[in-house]
Amino acid sequence: MAGDCGDFISQFATINTDAPWLFHLADLHRSFADAAAQASDDERLTLAGALYEWLNAYFAKNAITLYGHAVSGCSVNHNAKQRLTFTHQNDLPHGVAYEKFIGEHQQIPTRNNLHDWFGACIWAKFPKSKAVLNAKHITHLHDDDSGNKRNRVRDTITVFDENGAVVVVADDDVGKAIADGLRRFDWQTCLVQHRAQWADFSTPNPKAQAFIFGHALLEQLVHPRKSLCSHTLIISMPQEFFAAPLPVQLAMLDDALAAQLQQLLQDGVTPRELHPLPILGVPYFWDNADPQFYADTSVFRAGRRQDKQDKSV
Incomplete structure (x- = not known):
């Protein structure tokens, strides 16, 4: 011990x-x-x-x-x-x-x-979002309709719980462009073209901000490497969110995320409804100011599909 x-x-x-x-x-x-x-x-x-x-x-x-x-x-x-x-x-x-x-x-x-x-x-x-995940796990605890004997709802919970991130975007045209770029794997639009709109300590009126949720992802980031990829949910918020103190932001985000998870985690959900995002590509998270950082197609890959239904708020 x-x-x-x-x-x-x-x-x-x-x-x-x-x-x-x-x-x-x-x-x-x-x-x-x-x-x-x-x-x-x-x-x-x-x-x-x-x-x-x-x-x-x-x-x-x-x-x-x-x-x-x-x-x-x-x-x-x-x-x-x-x-x-x-x-x-x-x-x-x-x-x-x-x-x-x-x-x-x-x-x-x-x-x-x-x-x-x-x-x-x-x-x-x-706390509210984690509580939703726990409650959904328990609801589907004995469902074993997938190869790993866990079921697709619990698969999705586990992927987000371990490796998730939340991207908050403003409910305006810029926020929508960033969100759409992320969904389409259009890294140039969401991470390069709109770099200046992502939150940093000196960014005035930001339009996007990333919050890591997955505790396994946080553990891996103790020794960061470019290839680390999160599984992301997108949440739209009014501009006032970005000007609020961090404790207020977190309370607002927890409420919104808990509501989205309640809606998302239904029969038929799969982890593919979580949007891949190479987490160190988030502007200001890493030494990524040079647009060439995003030219690495082994990390910033082209989109593999269009979701049949986007459940992001």
């Missing part, structure tokens, strides 16, 4: 908290980094070994900021207001499905590794 805890502390130290794709999670990362920096070597091992306890304490202290109300947890399903906390992975009984355990016990089993750390970060920032 001590070795695992030391590994987690070492792995956590490799996270670049200033990475632009972590902007919506930076407060959590810096808070844990500060706690680790102030601890002795033995205390750091204890901190990592009881990561779930640190998360619960942090969420309780910052409940209003995280959730918009004074409840130190988030809902287990889209409508309930039950308190959701973290617990040690060992509390998950052998043979019990992870999603079912969360739904029945209002606890998230958590290991001391980067994968579960990033998962906890997403629970913090998108």
Whole structure:
């Protein structure tokens, strides 16, 4: 256990908290980094070994900021207001499905590794959306109408939960052009021609902004590489969204994303309804100012199909 805890502390130290794709999670990362920096070597091992306890304490202290109300947890399903906390992975009984355990016990089993750390970060920032995914998993838990014995709804949930991103676009002509370019794999239009309209710290009146949702994708981005590709949902928002403070943006986005997931995750859905986006092609996420960055067709591939029905809002 001590070795695992030391590994987690070492792995956590490799996270670049200033990475632009972590902007919506930076407060959590810096808070844990500060706690680790102030601890002795033995205390750091204890901190990592009881990561779930640190998360619960942090969420309780910052409940209003995280959730918009004074409840130190988030809902287990889209409508309930039950308190959701973290617990040690060992509390998950052998043979019990992870999603079912969360739904029945209002606890998230958590290991001391980067994968579960990033998962906890997403629970913090998108509690309603994560709750929808959990509820949909449980609804379709025993459907096994696909080759992997899981079913296409749960396949789609898993792909988005692990590797998803959300692109928010303004509800105007520029936002529509960016969204349409993404859907058509027209990288020149959505990422090059409209580069200046993507959100950066200095962008006035941006028209598009990307938020990473998938915790496995976040883990992979600890060691970024150009080929990493997200599976993306597109959400249209009024221009006021882009001028709002980050906590307000996240609350608005969580509401909109939860509603879209409720609509999307029905019988017949497949992961192909998620739009591929090479995540380091997002303007300002990487050293991608040179248009030649997007000429790499092994990463920025041509479109493979037109969706029979685009369910993006």
